[in-house]
Amino acid sequence: MERERFETLAGTHGGDLRRWPEAERAAAERLLARTPDLRSALDAAAALDALLDASPTPWPSQALRDRVIAAAPVPARFPALAGVAGWAGALSPAGWSRSGLVFGAGWAAAACAGVVAGLMLTQTLTADVQADAVLYQASLSALDDVDLLG
Secondary structure (H helix, E strand, O other): OOHHHHHHHHHHHOOOHHHOOHHHHHHHHHHHHHOHHHHHHHHHHHHHHHHHHHOOOOOOOHHHHHHHHHHOOOOOOOOOOOHHHHHHHHHOOOOOOHHHHHHHHHHHHHHHHHHHHHHHHHHHHHHHHHHHHHHHHHHHHHHHHOOOOO
């Protein structure tokens, strides 16, 4: 690791080497052992960390939060059918509301039920076809046993 990289990482990740990326820590410790004057870069970063940790966390007021939510764009009830999201909105009688999501869940449940029913029906039809094949083979061998000439 070079001095510039060390100083960049100190400015980015702070004065505590435990906050640095694991891949960089060992090289930083080796460079710090060889170049003790780099300790000043870590101390400056640690001082900034202390200031940032001591500063209050700003929280938006409820009024600002309400204004941001009110200003958010509302999806169209029937978008221009662009992609899958458009089809989902067009098929849902409730648009993009929570009940529209429930409506989509109903479509998904119906699709799953159709797949299960199809699998069960396929197994039944396969069994019927196999039984017909066995009966047909049995009828052919029965004809071989009968002496038709006499």
